[in-house]
Amino acid sequence: MRLVPQGSWMRAMLFVAWMLMAPRLVGAQAAPSMDARAPRYTTRGVIEELRPERRQIVIRHEAVPGYMPAMTMPFSVEDASLFEGLAAQQRVEFTFSVEGRGRHVVRAIRRR
Numbered sequence: 001m002r003l004v005p006q007g008s009w010m011r012a013m014l015f016v017a018w019m020l021m022a023p024r025l026v027g028a029q030a031a032p033s034m035d036a037r038a039p040r041y042t043t044r045g046v047i048e049e050l051r052p053e054r055r056q057i058v059i060r061h062e063a064v065p066g067y068m069p070a071m072t073m074p075f076s077v078e079d080a081s082l083f084e085g086l087a088a089q090q091r092v093e094f095t096f097s098v099e100g101r102g103r104h105v106v107r108a109i110r111r112r
């Protein structure tokens with residue numbers, strides 16, 4: 001390593017540190033929510049509509065005791081692989097988490 005004046009070396013180190021940290025900071029903001037404390041519920045329903053381009057599944061779901069009555073609503077999908085093998089009108093059992101701002105995210109889903 002070439003010897004450089006102290007000030008330049010410090011600046012270089014700060015720059016390297018910034019380069020290492022920046023992608024993580026950006027990643028932390030863009031990363032999908034995965035709060036381990038987010039409440040999760042499992043229920044059953046029927047797929048009304050698949051919206052892979054919007055990362056959504058509209059499900060007519062049964063009542064979720066203590067949380068919400070039966071209704072048709074969109075759920076977010078962060079893991080696109082969950083769409084595989086699904087089709088409209090399928091009966092499913094699924095687990096979703098309740099994230100910030102009332103976002104409901106499908107965490108697991110299977111045909112029944």
Ligand SMILES: [Cu+2]
Nearest residue numbers: 068069071073
């Ligand atoms: Cu609902």
